[in-house]
Amino acid sequence: MSASAAQCRAPGCQREARRNRMCWPHRYRWVRYGAYEGGEWSTADEFDIALAVECRRMPDGVTRLERKRIGLQLSERGLSLAEVARITRVTPRTVCRWRSARRRARGVS
Template sequence: MTRNPCRITGCHGTAINRRICQKHRVRARLYGDPHATPWATVEPLDVEAVVARQAKPDGLGAASRHEVARRLTALQLSADEIARILSVSPRTIHRWRAQDRTTTTAAE
């Protein structure tokens, strides 16, 4: 029996049925798009609400948490305070800040 490749460009998975692999089937079922990843999208309204309240968010994805950290950093909050609000370690905040500095430097 031959295995068919997933029809999604760049995917090396094996198609199970409907010509896409299990990973893309789950994404299509959950998010309506086989290319969707919840951790890669920023929800602006959720970000604004967390920044305004400076309280623990419910269900933010990784990209949204990173954006909240950026905005709270701009408000001069410490890494410890931002980590408490986002329920991550202060080391994560320092790592995100370093990534942002590297991205900013590379863009210039």
């Protein structure tokens, strides 16, 4: 890193900052997931999932796992691809991938 270069603003990162005071890996994660280290996959609150499915809107602060499970449950209720994508705030292609992975896991082509 040069003497005049700024350091990435992500906690603990020593890389040279590029755009918006972040290095490229952290900028990519910030744009894609809204967090420096990607989204949380390990936890899911069943209450948040049930609430989102019933109300058909996303609560604040859902994890990536919760978002996926909400999308799949909305799909099972017969909502269109575009509607599931709108509610879960992902692209329609992401919903297609979720549905495809679920079908493969169940052994259905």
